[in-house]
Amino acid sequence: MSKPVSSRINSQSGEVIDRTKPINFTWNGQPLTAYEGDTIVSALMASGVQVISRSFKYHRPRGVLSASYVDPNCSVTVSDEPNVRGAHRRLREGDDVRAQNAWPSLKLDVRAVNQLVGRFLGPGFYYKTFIKPQFLWPSYQKVLSRFAPGGSPPAPGGGHGNFDKRYTHPDVLVAGAGPAGIAAAIEAARAGVKVMLVEEEYEIGGHLRYGGPEALAALAALRAEVNSYHNIEVLTDSVVTGRYDDNWVAVVQRSGVWSHERLIKARVGTLVVAPGLIERPYVFAGNDLPGVMLSTAAMRLLELHAVRPGTRAVILTANTSGDEAVERLRSAGVEIALVIDARTGVTLRRAIGRGRLKAVECADGTKIPADLLITATGWTAPTSLLNMAGDRPIWDPVAARFFPSELIPPSVMATGGIVGDGTIDQLIKHGRAVGAEAAARATGATPTPVPPLTREAHPALFHGPTTGFLDFSEDVKSKDIMAAVKEGYDSAELAKRFTTSGMGTSQGKLENVNAMAILAEATGRDLESTGTTIWRPPYAPISLGALAGRAFDPVRISPMQPWHVEHGAVPLIAGQWIRPEHYGDPSAEAQNVRTHVGIIDVTPLGKIDLQGPDVVKLLNLVYTNNWDNLQIGSVRYGVMCAEDGVVMDDGVTARLGTNHYLMTTTSSGAATVWETLEMWLQTSHPDWSVNVTPVTTAMASINIAGPNSRELLGRLTDIDLSPEAFGYMKVRTGSIAGVPDCVVWRIGFTGELSYEIHVPASFGLHVWETLLSVGADLGVSPFGVEAQRILRLEKGHLIVGQDTDGLTKAYEAGLGPLVKLGKDDFSGLPELRWQESLAGAHSQLVAIETTDPQLVPPEASQLVVGMAEIVGRITSSRMSPTLKRSIALARVSGELSVPGSRLTIVLPNGSRAEAVVRENLSFIDPEGVRLHG
Amino acid sequence: MSHAESVASIKEPGGAQARRRRSRGPARYSALDIFRRGVTNSDWPRSFRQHDLAKSYDVVIIGAGVHGLACAYYLAANHGITNVAVLDKSYMGGGGSGRNTAIIRSNYLTPEGVRFYDRSVVLYQNLAADLNYNVMFSQRGHLTLAHTDASLRTMNWRAEVNKLQGINSSVIDAAEVGRIVKYLDVSDRPRYPILGALYHPPGGIIRHDAVNWGYARAADHLGVQIHQQTEVLGIETAGGKVTGVRTNRGAISAPIVVNCTAGWATTISDMVDVKMPLITHPLQAAVTEPVKVFLPTVIVSGSLHVYVSQTDRGELVFGASVDPYPSYSMRGSLEFTESVASHILELIPSIGSLKVLRQWAGLCDMTPDYSPIMGVTPVDGFLVDVGWGTYGFKAGPVSGEAMAALIATGRVPEIISAFDLARFADGRLVGEKGAASVGH
Amino acid sequence: MILIDCPYCGPRNSTEFRHAGEAGKKRDVTTNDPAVWRRYLYQQDNPLGWVRENWFHTAGCRQFLCAERNTQTNEFRWVAPAGSPGPDGASDNGSAR
């Protein structure tokens, strides 16, 4: 084996590795060692590994480009976590690191044949091919999808991990802890406000960390100052991913005491954006060869990780970063083969090599052998957070980068490289001024502008005389943009979409400006008029886990639910509520109600307490029927329609006192009804005096139903239950099982003699258990929602939302008798007036009987005329344990709704069945003898 | 500098030769051609030409989204009406048509809806060949999960209506769902366990840009003019009839103006005082970084307000229901990604480490019944093809075909007759909310 | 996330509120013209720019509020109890619905 290109050098003054703490890890199964503080990539390079990945489309070998989070060539899989940023993530003991997107191995990737056919894989290749024959496309597509880049998704199984969230309200949040950002935080803290300083890297300092002795000294001073303020919270390995409306700021904290990422949501007074600058790659042939990297990448490797990135270097420099790199490489023992000063107008032609850099071809054609090529050709301002605040950056042709416009709101400020240039001192001075102003704005001061930083001239360099890679993560070349323009995709948006440039994992941070520059040239425009760089959130990728946080979805249960579970109840998930569907045999439960007595937990029923002199007005407005003459001690059933006449909810309301009513709603409709009541009162009738109090969970509710219900309840209450004293649709209050202040009303959803009792919730279980124990001889047993559904269907009572849908108006639901068109006003009145005038020429809810009594047509089975003309559907169906035959409700068109009409049902399996429309919706006891007994 | 000036500097392939090539049709895309150009390194010809704005057109279509472009294409292809301008204030596909999540399906709830969207699926199936442009239609199957009794009931209803219309659609149980998508948690551990799903095998996803560009290229070839960066500022009428439009590039006269501006439809209709029951809500979407393909179908969960599919490039594409308040702002929100992520992890718990790379929003013109508004208006010559809400991409082909037929014949085609503007005043709503509020 | 300055509670996250439709709709239950009623039911101004609308502070004071918001920027310039006369003094006739 030849001597490795890269290797560890002796101790550097700014290094972040701890040479006393070695770390073991594996790379594609091969054991390697590193030091604590090493990134995956610095460790690999220190071990002589240069090829980190294979590229997306052409499977070209790739090595370090920027040595930072955005490095497009350094995504790896760590254990089962795909797409880990290897140039950022610090190694942990035992990490199992693997290359991705290479098969069978990183060295020999068979898909690299794509390189040979690359000339045919131009932009829009897919759109132009596999068109015919059409039937082959699905198979082509299966093959294509195997070429998806990235790692493998973690295998299924297990929960969703432990992710937390945090809320915070800093007065000033500084995004980016370079010299300007740190200075801003310090100065804001000095003003006494609460400051959060967020840094994407593992240490604060930005470019000072690898900027030489003077920079390190400045950083040490800044650090000390930061540490002296307890009102600065410093977050490292954390990044501000978004600025949303009204300074709602998202910060993702990548490492900490928890194993995964954490999302911090901050409502920020003033956001200070100080992300520095990102070094821009240079486009030329061979620019993606391992060994070609940015000046900042070389310096990071050298200064932070003491890794020498090569042995013999060519440097293309247009700025001080490149110049410094020359010095630093030289002192690290790298042979400097050639320095090309791009400021003088010279450039290089191409990088040569197969799988790694071998030589650099100069403009004049000379070939300089080298294993390292450093470019320092310019900067990109990561204006993402400013874009999100409404900014539209403007290209400055002199400084050759974008600068923020005037569109930034006062709650957002910027400092550092993103707004100008300067010495370390000048950057710090600007940061301090911005920090002081940010604190002032956060505490309500009128904004005053901060004098800007100066801008230094920089040559506008984007590409050399050859074509090369523009977007490394998408494998887009500069000539692809030219080709797109020639085909007519000649605006920034169309060219981007057609070539997919900027769509990859580095989010355009390295690519967008070069792409725009090349587009501008191809279309003969200048960069300014070609467009601007607008990044969509998030600024940095954020894990689903961090966004999700802990699974949190509240559950509502009645005080009796634990009892139900203990007694074998099968749970029914009904919106937020969990309730018993049945206890094993719903049919038997239903029958027991018909023959003896059953009790059901109906706590989820919405319950709203209404008090005040104008309750009746409100009831008249929300219900379709009349409430003027409801006596104290009576209850009444009512239907509510929305303004379009569509049935919205139903339930009974009781009059407990002169100005005191208790309303019940369906359990799923409770929240809507509550809001609707408030809406009418607050927006249309603020003069009415009604107090609305939801009491759903304050009371446990039990329905006692069956011929023995009077006897059962009578054993526990002081209320006179005799038919004369307590008739059908009456309400009484009294004590039950020793619990005072219970409300009892006599109603009959099931069609049986029944009492619904509402008791203070804390006594719900006591009353429930007492009912069961004192009624054993009466045959009492609990029944669940399914038995109730059977019973109500036998009785022909509809369920809103099941027997009605989002367009069903009252008359179509057979609720006409409950609509009092003579009232002055109620919700939906005009629509119902018009529907009534149709005299039945609209769909109707009917009860039907199948010709075959044993056939229960599944709900949703369609009713048809002829082959497939739909005229209705089954809305509810069951086998009736009482009648021992199939029963159903159906929605059917007007003509077919008359009793005796014969209907054709299409069953889900396609077969057909016959049914007849019944006279009456009730299958049992249409006269209500049981109910009124 | 205006767009018109800037494009003037782009070199068109030389005069006569180019004209000849154009008259023969756009360059046919074929394997052979790709090979030839690869070898000779020659360029593809322009797919869309640039034009000066003419003084008048037979038809002006506002909005170069899939609806406007398809309408223009079918006008030219099916009816020989080619003196047509498609105007867009932005770039083609810059509205919903370039921002959607590209779900195509026909498993709607009403017979009118099912018939309509099914015609679109048929057109999509043949679109690549029709346009000689691979639109990458992937009929990978579409699963709408049910987590509650109520949603299972709606699924059953949809399945039965679908079957009667000859649509492949059925309700399957949780175990079957788990067999189709291994990564879904079909146990009863989640807060809202999966009870079953509506399975629609012909449903799937498509490459939205390709559809837009394919229509644009084919329409351009047939003589239609597409004018990007051309904003309509007003509509001229005389005696209750449309006479033309005013744009930032000058005035155009035209007897027929079609509103295909989706989220902006109100702003256009307001120009002629045609009141429509539309409300514009943002709809957001997000993608993750790519991982190897593991999700075979489109998955929608109405109860959890989320849907997901995986592109051939390996990205997961997420969406949800519209933002909770109306707005024309297309800035995404953090709430959206938070809620999508938490719901996705309920469905697919193992992918917590996958990262969201990008989020964006588009505008949706919501109607009260979740069905579109198509056809004539009280202003003669002013036609609408709007109300596309969160579900209109899939309807591009059938809408274009039907609107073109309406323009060419003056008669409203049967297939869109239920979607007329007058239905709201007449109380004839076509209720699709149960089939369209999340699973666009 | 936008902040809504509830006149009862102070500034709160918009997720605490429910948007309750455009304000100032005319409700006439006596009308015999379905088109009039259905305009009330379905028609929205849906302007690009400033709109007067209602919000309900669901997870707060449970009060209906009236506000003016710019639909392009989501900026609020006025929030008040439902039915308040507008910032320009113009009343909604109390029918803040």
Ligand SMILES: Cc1cc2nc3c(=O)[nH]c(=O)nc-3n(C[C@H](O)[C@H](O)[C@H](O)COP(=O)(O)OP(=O)(O)OC[C@H]3O[C@@H](n4cnc5c(N)ncnc54)[C@H](O)[C@@H]3O)c2cc1C
């Ligand atoms: C995030 C998201 C996901 C979606 N997912 C799906 C999905 O999975 N399946 C599905 O079927 N649908 C989906 N949709 C809906 C679908 O995108 C739209 O319904 C559809 O694209 C509408 O197409 P269009 O051609 O009518 O309008 P658009 O594509 O929106 O085009 C309207 C055009 O009008 C232009 N315009 C506006 N005003 C003017 C003016 N004054 N002058 C000139 N031009 C003007 C705009 O610039 C725009 O280009 C989704 C939408 C979004 C936002």
Ligand SMILES: [Zn+2]
């Ligand atoms: Zn409040």
